Amino acid sequence: MPFQPILNDSPILDEPESVPEGLKYDVPLLEFGSVYDIVPGLRKDMPMKEKMEILLKFYQLEIIQAIERADSSGNSFIIDEWSRGEGLGGGITRVFQDGRVFEKGGVNFSAIYGTLPRAAAQRMKANHKDLQIPENGNLPFYACGLSLVIHPRHYLAPSVHMNYRYFETRNADGTPQSWWFGGGQDLSPMYYNEADAVHFHKVLKDVCDHHDPTYYERFKKWADDYFLIKYRGEARGVGGIFFDDLNENEAEEHFQFVADALSRFLPSYLPAVRRAYEPSDEPRPTPEEGKHWQGLRRGRYVEFNLAVDRGTSFGLQTPGSRVESILMTLPKNASWEYNYQPKPGSLEAKTVEVLKNPKDYV
Amino acid sequence: MPFQPILNDSPILDEPESVPEGLKYDVPLLEFGSVYDIVPGLRKDMPMKEKMEILLKFYQLEIIQAIERADSSGNSFIIDEWSRGEGLGGGITRVFQDGRVFEKGGVNFSAIYGTLPRAAAQRMKANHKDLQIPENGNLPFYACGLSLVIHPRHYLAPSVHMNYRYFETRNADGTPQSWWFGGGQDLSPMYYNEADAVHFHKVLKDVCDHHDPTYYERFKKWADDYFLIKYRGEARGVGGIFFDDLNENEAEEHFQFVADALSRFLPSYLPAVRRAYEPSDEPRPTPEEGKHWQGLRRGRYVEFNLAVDRGTSFGLQTPGSRVESILMTLPKNASWEYNYQPKPGSLEAKTVEVLKNPKDYV
Numbered sequence: 013m014p015f016q017p018i019l020n021d022s023p024i025l026d027e028p029e030s031v032p033e034g035l036k037y038d039v040p041l042l043e044f045g046s047v048y049d050i051v052p053g054l055r056k057d058m059p060m061k062e063k064m065e066i067l068l069k070f071y072q073l074e075i076i077q078a079i080e081r082a083d084s085s086g087n088s089f090i091i092d093e094w095s096r097g098e099g100l101g102g103g104i105t106r107v108f109q110d111g112r113v114f115e116k117g118g119v120n121f122s123a124i125y126g127t128l129p130r131a132a133a134q135r136m137k138a139n140h141k142d143l144q145i146p147e148n149g150n151l152p153f154y155a156c157g158l159s160l161v162i163h164p165r166h167y168l169a170p171s172v173h174m175n176y177r178y179f180e181t182r183n184a185d186g187t188p189q190s191w192w193f194g195g196g197q198d199l200s201p202m203y204y205n206e207a208d209a210v211h212f213h214k215v216l217k218d219v220c221d222h223h224d225p226t227y228y229e230r231f232k233k234w235a236d237d238y239f240l241i242k243y244r245g246e247a248r249g250v251g252g253i254f255f256d257d258l259n260e261n262e263a264e265e266h267f268q269f270v271a272d273a274l275s276r277f278l279p280s281y282l283p284a285v286r287r288a289y290e291p292s293d294e295p296r297p298t299p300e301e302g303k304h305w306q307g308l309r310r311g312r313y314v315e316f317n318l319a320v321d322r323g324t325s326f327g328l329q330t331p332g333s334r335v336e337s338i339l340m341t342l343p344k345n346a347s348w349e350y351n352y353q354p355k356p357g358s359l360e361a362k363t364v365e366v367l368k369n370p371k372d373y374v
Numbered sequence: 375m376p377f378q379p380i381l382n383d384s385p386i387l388d389e390p391e392s393v394p395e396g397l398k399y400d401v402p403l404l405e406f407g408s409v410y411d412i413v414p415g416l417r418k419d420m421p422m423k424e425k426m427e428i429l430l431k432f433y434q435l436e437i438i439q440a441i442e443r444a445d446s447s448g449n450s451f452i453i454d455e456w457s458r459g460e461g462l463g464g465g466i467t468r469v470f471q472d473g474r475v476f477e478k479g480g481v482n483f484s485a486i487y488g489t490l491p492r493a494a495a496q497r498m499k500a501n502h503k504d505l506q507i508p509e510n511g512n513l514p515f516y517a518c519g520l521s522l523v524i525h526p527r528h529y530l531a532p533s534v535h536m537n538y539r540y541f542e543t544r545n546a547d548g549t550p551q552s553w554w555f556g557g558g559q560d561l562s563p564m565y566y567n568e569a570d571a572v573h574f575h576k577v578l579k580d581v582c583d584h585h586d587p588t589y590y591e592r593f594k595k596w597a598d599d600y601f602l603i604k605y606r607g608e609a610r611g612v613g614g615i616f617f618d619d620l621n622e623n624e625a626e627e628h629f630q631f632v633a634d635a636l637s638r639f640l641p642s643y644l645p646a647v648r649r650a651y652e653p654s655d656e657p658r659p660t661p662e663e664g665k666h667w668q669g670l671r672r673g674r675y676v677e678f679n680l681a682v683d684r685g686t687s688f689g690l691q692t693p694g695s696r697v698e699s700i701l702m703t704l705p706k707n708a709s710w711e712y713n714y715q716p717k718p719g720s721l722e723a724k725t726v727e728v729l730k731n732p733k734d735y736v
Contacts, residue, residue, distance in 0.1 A: 092713070107712040118712065243690040243697050307707070314708070315701075318680035319690060328605040328681060335605050336713040339677075344711065345669070346676070348704040350469040350480065351454070 027165050031289040032113055034084035039278040041215070044222050047271035060191065060263055061154055064178040065123055068158040071274040072121050075160065076106055078278050082285065083111035089119070094334055101125045105337045109344065113285065117162035118340035124155050139257045143181055143190040152182040161341040167302030168288035170201035170208060170249065171313060172281045173341070176270045193266045194256040196231065197277065198239045199284070200249030202309045203297065204363040208284035209250040213373035215280035216253050223269040231255045236370045241316050247367045248316040297359055305360050307347035314346045389527050393651040394475055396446035401640040406584050409633035422553065422625055423516055426540040427485055430520040433636040434483050437522065438468055440640050444647065445473035451481070456696055463487045467699045471706065475647065479524035480702035486517050501619045505543055505552040514544040523703040529664030530650035532563035532570060532611065533675060534643045535703070538632045555628045556618040558593065559639065560601045561646070562611030564671045565659065566725040570646035571612040575735035577642035578615050585631040593617045598732045603678050609729045610678040659721055667722050669709035676708045
């Protein structure tokens with residue numbers, strides 16, 4: 013791994029006390045449109061892997077620019093391009109740290125060519141009857157995805173995760189054989205705020221409903237099941253959507269669905285960050301209480317990512333995986349205290365109550 | 375779970391700048407002796423489970439008292455006794471937080487009665503040919519253990535982990551059938567200090583050699599393999615010893631081995647904590663560098679415990695397990711920075727060098 017710039021040498025700026033300049037401007041929630049009108053360079057007749065790469069790289073840049081602007085500090089994402097070797101693919105890791113509004117975050121693109129051993133291929137076949145395993149047992153595959161995690165500095169601003177990906181198995185001649193889409197996004201507030209959760213879910217429901225009336229209910233439930241710290245019976249946040257193995261409709265339809273979700277990621281999330289800096293009549297923690305609780309909630313985030321998340325665990329166990337790109341999801345700071353119980357009736361206790369009892373928001 | 379005292383309400387005292395009073399007195403490294411002469415209430419003719427419980431509870435108290443004295447703050451371990459229900463066992467969790475010398479730690483005793491499903495029992499049979507699985511497939515077992523993790527505040531003082539345990543399967547009438555011992559201890563410095571590592575290993579080698587000339591080499595290697603963050607190719611610390619399924623000699627012999635290891639835990643570790651406060655001619659980090667690096671090393675400790683350690687993962691996945699007792703091993707604070715690389719030639723870089731290349735210390 014090449015020597016990297018040490019991110020924490022950047023000066024730590026004071027956190028703003030009112031809405032930061034760059035957060036004042038809404039990212040508009042546009043009408044749904046054809047992805048081919050929105051994303052430059054895309055053509056319908058391209059192979060799906062090429063279309064996905066163009067789509068994901070387009071939104072990687074769009075999101076990065078919006079986060080940098082919202083941060084209002086002049087700090088920028090570093091670029092870290094990496095390769096797994098000739099013909100094996102690689103990625104573009106973009107990482108942000110020590111901003112004014114955002115403490116740590118990453119927006120990573122990757123596109124990987126590899127071969128699955130027979131046992132892994134056979135497990136996949138359980139969900140993909142059409143999947144053909146070659147006689148030698150090794151299944152060539154291609155996978156690309158865009159992964160994002162953002163941890164803001166303010167204890168009233170939620171962390172967010174988003175991931176959209178495409179997977180295909182390949183014939184000996186390199187043409188795609190079986191394929192599917194996966195992804196989702198979820199919101200993790202330190203302090204539960206109903207307006208933020210409702211808005212996030214409403215944007216996701218609109219995207220889902222625009223494509224299939226069954227999506228939102230199914231994918232919301234899937235997120236509640238997936239983003240759960242099972243051994244604590246506590247969700248990582250207020251959920252969102254999650255789906256995998258999606259190939260029930262035409263690939264083109266699923267592609268447009270993913271494109272629509274990506275196009276609405278920023279307006280689903282940024283308003284919740286701005287709200288942290290806006291005056292409010294609602295009860296709020298003191299900064300001391302807020303920072304302390306934020307540390308403990310980030311401990312839970314770390315627990316989910318390291319001890320529960322199948323995606324992280326699969327990634328870390330894959331030989332040759334890029335550990336730093338996988339673990340860019342971890343917050344800058346996290347803390348643990350033995351059996352910490354919030355005071356009954358406190359804002360912290362109310363948040364835990366919601367995390368232990370997932371709700372319907374729309 | 376009953377409401378617990380909120381530990382972090384205790385006042386945070388300044389860290390001492392010279393050797394704290396309570397750390398000045400050595401815990402003596404006594405001659406090896408018969409456990410029956412050392413531990414009150416033990417009789418040779420008791421069933422092994424009873425002997426282990428007396429032994430482990432004796433050292434739980436001894437260690438707690440020594441840690442409290444060394445902390446020099448008057449802070450004490452809280453007691454949290456818990457039960458899994460009538461006839462299912464329970465434990466005594468003892469936790470320490472926010473002392474002057476020690477930031478967070480726990481010393482937990484547990485003794486559990488349970489039943490293993492057939493699949494788990496069959497996996498165990500691989501290492502225990504004599505194990506008899508009942509016709510109904512459910513294997514009654516008993517397990518007890520003492521687990522310890524200590525995270526000092528000073529960045530020059532290493533964290534330490536220790537665990538000794540006894541496991542037996544049981545016949546329908548409650549008598550033991552197959553049995554074995556397991557355990558070990560390992561040291562995790564933030565900054566590599568050769569004297570500390572050599573001393574720790576030397577004490578362990580003495581204990582091992584007193585019982586079997588092959589133990590130290592085998593168990594040191596086992597620790598190097600076990601306490602490894604595989605996906606980073608980096609050890610959690612400078613190792614120590616680790617063993618499991620130990621039943622190659624008489625149970626009585628193994629019992630005395632575990633007793634000797636427990637009797638030397640304090641003198642194996644406390645001198646390294648004192649050394650952090652002693653003047654030295656060797657190069658040392660500034661407090662700012664030290665605290666920063668300590669946070670990152672604690673992030674690695676969290677990674678090992680949550681993403682790698684089979685013991686933690688088994689515990690968290692066991693229905694009805696006591697999550698807070700299992701996760702008392704986590705440090706109070708941990709941090710992550712994207713692809714942080716210490717400056718070449720720095721004390722931090724030298725430490726990573728050792729962690730990536732396990733050495734022989736004695």
